[in-house]
Amino acid sequence: MFSRLVLLFSLLFVPATxxxxxxxxxxxxxxxxxxxxxxxxxxxxxxxxxRGADLTVFGAMTNADELLLAIGNYDIIVTLExxxxxSTVRKKERIFGIWINTDxxxxxxxxxxxxxxxxxxxxxxxxxxxxxxxxxGIEHLALNPIGYIRDxxxxxxxxxxYRRLKLSSGLYQKEASGVRFVSSSLFRASLRLxxxxxxxxxxxxxxxxxxxxxxxxxxxxxRVVKTGLEQAITDAAHNQPFAYGLVCVLIALVTGWGxxxxxRKD
Amino acid sequence: xxxxxLHALFTRHVRHFPTTAPDKRPIACRMRLFCFALSxxxxxxxxxxxxxxxxxxxxxxxxxxxxxLSGMFGVGGGFLITPLLIFYNIPPVVAVAxxxxxxxxxxxxxxxxxxxxxxxxxxxxTVLLAGGLVGATVGVWIFSWLRxxxxxxxxxxxxxxxxxxxxxxxxxxxxxxxxRKAKLNQPLPLRRPGQHNWVHRLPLKMRFKKSKIYLSAIPxxxxxxxxxxxxxxxGVGGGFxxxxxxxxxxxxxxxxxxxTSLFQIIxxxxxxxxxxxATNYSVDIVLAFILMVAGVIGAQYGVRVGQKLRGxxxxxxxxxxxxxxxxxxxxxxxxxxxxxxSVAVGGIGY
Numbered sequence: 060m061f062s063r064l065v066l067l068f069s070l071l072f073v074p075a076t077x078x079x080x081x082x083x084x085x086x087x088x089x090x091x092x093x094x095x096x097x098x099x100x101x102x103x104x105x106x107x108x109x110r111g112a113d114l115t116v117f118g119a120m121t122n123a124d125e126l127l128l129a130i131g132n133y134d135i136i137v138t139l140e141x142x143x144x145x146s147t148v149r150k151k152e153r154i155f156g157i158w159i160n161t162d163x164x165x166x167x168x169x170x171x172x173x174x175x176x177x178x179x180x181x182x183x184x185x186x187x188x189x190x191x192x193x194x195x196g197i198e199h200l201a202l203n204p205i206g207y208i209r210d211x212x213x214x215x216x217x218x219x220x221y222r223r224l225k226l227s228s229g230l231y232q233k234e235a236s237g238v239r240f241v242s243s244s245l246f247r248a249s250l251r252l253x254x255x256x257x258x259x260x261x262x263x264x265x266x267x268x269x270x271x272x273x274x275x276x277x278x279x280x281x282r283v284v285k286t287g288l289e290q291a292i293t294d295a296a297h298n299q300p301f302a303y304g305l306v307c308v309l310i311a312l313v314t315g316w317g318x319x320x321x322x323r324k325d
Numbered sequence: 326x327x328x329x330x331l332h333a334l335f336t337r338h339v340r341h342f343p344t345t346a347p348d349k350r351p352i353a354c355r356m357r358l359f360c361f362a363l364s365x366x367x368x369x370x371x372x373x374x375x376x377x378x379x380x381x382x383x384x385x386x387x388x389x390x391x392x393x394l395s396g397m398f399g400v401g402g403g404f405l406i407t408p409l410l411i412f413y414n415i416p417p418v419v420a421v422a423x424x425x426x427x428x429x430x431x432x433x434x435x436x437x438x439x440x441x442x443x444x445x446x447x448x449x450x451t452v453l454l455a456g457g458l459v460g461a462t463v464g465v466w467i468f469s470w471l472r473x474x475x476x477x478x479x480x481x482x483x484x485x486x487x488x489x490x491x492x493x494x495x496x497x498x499x500x501x502x503x504x505r506k507a508k509l510n511q512p513l514p515l516r517r518p519g520q521h522n523w524v525h526r527l528p529l530k531m532r533f534k535k536s537k538i539y540l541s542a543i544p545x546x547x548x549x550x551x552x553x554x555x556x557x558x559x560g561v562g563g564g565f566x567x568x569x570x571x572x573x574x575x576x577x578x579x580x581x582x583x584x585t586s587l588f589q590i591i592x593x594x595x596x597x598x599x600x601x602x603a604t605n606y607s608v609d610i611v612l613a614f615i616l617m618v619a620g621v622i623g624a625q626y627g628v629r630v631g632q633k634l635r636g637x638x639x640x641x642x643x644x645x646x647x648x649x650x651x652x653x654x655x656x657x658x659x660x661x662x663x664x665x666x667s668v669a670v671g672g673i674g675y
Contacts, residue, residue: 107371109378144670149475151665157483157658160475160667171670220666228668254378257670285373292373296606304602307426307610308595311617315433318621 093121094267096137096277104286105258112256114139114281116248118265123244127269134178134268135238136195137248139281141172141230142259145205148217148224164217165205171257172230173197174250176237195266195273197222197231229253258283258293374609375419383413384612388427388619395431395620396627397634398643401590403428403561406616408485408650415612417478421468422601422608423616424560428594430617431624432562432587439584446535446581449545450588453567456546457593460553465600468558472605475669482654484559489651492565496644503637524574536581544575549589557597562590 096118103112116137120128127133146169149160175196202218225231230253238248248265261281267274285293295303370381387409395402403424410420439445471477527541548570552563567586571577577585602608631639 105371108369109371110369147475147669149667149669151662151667153661157479158660158662158665159479163475217666220664221668224664224666224668227664255376257376289371289373292610296374296602296608296610300603300606301599303610304599304608307602307608307613308429308598310610310614311426311429311595311598312433314614314617314621315430316437318430318624319434319437322621322625 092123092133092267092269092274094135094265094275094277095119095121096263096265096279098263098279098281100281101279102282102284103252103256104284105256105289106286107289109254111254112252114250114252114263116250116263116265118246118248118277120244120246120267125243128243131178132270134271135246135248136175136177136266136268137238137250138176138195138264138266139172139174139250139252140170140262140264141257141283142261143168143170145169146171146221148221150217150220162213164208164214166202166218166221167205169200169202169221171259172253172261173200173225174232174234174252176234176248176250178238178240178246179236197226197233228255230255230257252283256283258285370611370615372415372419372609372612374423374607375415375612377414379413379415379612381615384615385619387413388616389623391616392431392620392623393627393630394643394646396624397631398627398639399631400643401428401562401564402431402620403594404485404489404559404565404647405650406620407481407560408654410612411481412653416607417481418472418605418607419609419612421481421558421560422598422605423613425556425594425601426598426608426610426613427616427620428556428560428562429591429598431620432590432594434621436584436587436591439587442584443535444581445584445588446533446577447588448531449533449536449538449577449581450585452531452542452545453549453552453585453589454592456549457553457556457589458596460550461557461593461597461600462553463550464554464557465597465604467554468601469604479658481559482658484555486651486655486658488559488566489647490655493644493646493648493651496640497648500637500640500644504641507635507637525576536577536585538577540575540577548575549593552589553593553597556590556593557600560597562594564590 096116099115099117103114118135118137120133120135123133146166148164148166150162151158152161153159154161200222202221204214204217208214222231226233232251232253234249234251237250238246240246250263259282261283262278263281264276264278266276284290292303295306368381369378370384371378387406391402391405391409394400394405406427407417407420407424410424411417415423436445468477471480524544525540527543529542530539531542532539548567552567555561555563555566564583564586567589568582571582571586572579598608634642
């Protein structure tokens with residue numbers, strides 16, 4: 060852990076000193092801004108008492124223009140994207156008094172979970188310059204339906220419902236002020252992983268914006284794994300379903316049989 | 326009327342359940358302790374297949390409560406466990422498959438008792454089972470198909486509403502009539518099952534020695550088949566329907582009915598558990614184990630309370646309970662959902 064921290068800080072400060080070396084030459088505007096990030100951990104374990112987890116992402120801007128930095132023209136967005144899969148959204152309608160799923164739409168390869176933290180409010184139009192590039196943010200995630208769509212208005216309804224449901228389930232999260240500058244170029248982002256976070260490889264992405272335009276981005280994989288017994292059970296259930304089913308039945312038989320012995324009167 | 330029989334049969338077998346070394350504290354006191362333990366703590370446990378964290382005490386409480394009721398009323402409890410799990414936000418897919426697994430445990434001890442006492446017709450049970458296994462296979466197909474078109478939750482709820490309200494109303498009517506009669510001190514007229522009906526004119530007759538009956542295999546296999554479908558779609562054992570059908574439709578002697586149905590239930594629920602595990606990966610062993618352990622313990626206390634109550638009062642209570650669960654599910658179907666949309670991970674044919 061300590062060695063990792065040392066590594067992280069050397070990572071942060073070495074490019075920064077290089078940057079300073081160039082500033083006195085009066086060429087700060089031509090040097091390209093860079094971004095480096097590090098994560099507090101690269102693996103999150105889902106244990107039997109898992110109730111969600113916090114993830115801290117550290118990062119540093121390099122070659123930042125001091126003036127633009129001072130007036131807050133740089134923006135940083137950090138996202139944590141879950142594994143991608145197809146997603147089906149269904150809509151209920153009332154038929155004979157009963158609410159029945161009548162319509163559905165399948166979106167291709169969308170992240171199962173998505174957390175976003177940023178230096179300022181993303182969808183606030185009063186704050187300039189606006190940031191909405193590169194598909195960053197829950198509102199800009201690509202939601203491409205599969206198959207024939209009869210009605211475009213319907214499509215936007217389904218997209219809107221998808222985002223709303225994901226947000227309310229906690230799988231999608233936005234933290235407007237989740238990114239804080241620790242010093243002029245060093246920042247820290249806090250992301251929250253919900254208790255129902257899917258396991259698999261997640262991707263931490265950091266984006267650097269200058270005056271609302273995307274300059275550069277960095278990404279680091281983060282593995283979310285079920286540990287110990289949970290992992291063994293999930294693996295068994297999916298890889299050896301027959302043996303798993305057999306064990307389930309045997310446990311039930313032994314429990315029932317055991318109870319009839321334990322609670323026998325004689 | 327059939328319910329009276331059913332109850333008498335069930336209680337007979339349940340009362341044979343021996344009870345634990347007596348805990349001298351009154352039951353109410355122990356219940357209070359239990360409730361205290363329930364309210365104060367939030368120890369979560371992660372269910373690996375359902376993929377969510379739950380409060381272990383709520384699951385234990387559910388298992389114990391259903392076990393208690395199943396001991397008290399002499400029923401399997403699958404029809405209560407599955408809706409309760411659904412109310413507690415366990416995905417219906419997991420609730421049904423896990424419910425079937427739990428029924429295996431709760432039926433085993435009863436079946437052992439009947440086997441020892443010789444009130445189990447193996448041959449009849451095997452014929453029922455043959456139908457049951459086919460039914461369960463078809464049921465799992467229907468289950469997977471309904472899941473892929475997004476109508477599974479609705480279908481499970483609908484089946485439960487229909488079954489629970491019908492049975493609940495029948496039982497309530499019967500027990501109220503019995504209570505009125507008991508008040509007037511009239512002896513209950515015990516209607517003897519008639520000797521023959523259309524079922525007995527069917528071909529393919531077989532002799533079942535233990536039951537001392539000569540009966541066509543067709544209605545037996547059909548009954549097993551239908552119960553098998555219910556097992557895999559609803560996660561119940563189906564004794565609730567099978568026992569009265571065996572008595573009143575097939576005219577099987579009442580002394581072998583419960584044992585034989587339990588025999589069929591064990592194998593069909595075990596088979597359903599296997600098939601669900603293999604096709605839908607939806608049996609949660611952690612959830613099932615907690616329910617089983619709590620259930621078998623709860624049943625012991627339930628039996629004792631059941632012995633103190635009068636038969637018709639007991640049946641009226643059970644009827645009200647069954648009705649309440651059915652109505653609760655029905656309300657869920659009719660009121661406008663908070664959100665008309667729902668999201669599921671996966672695309673076509675998941």
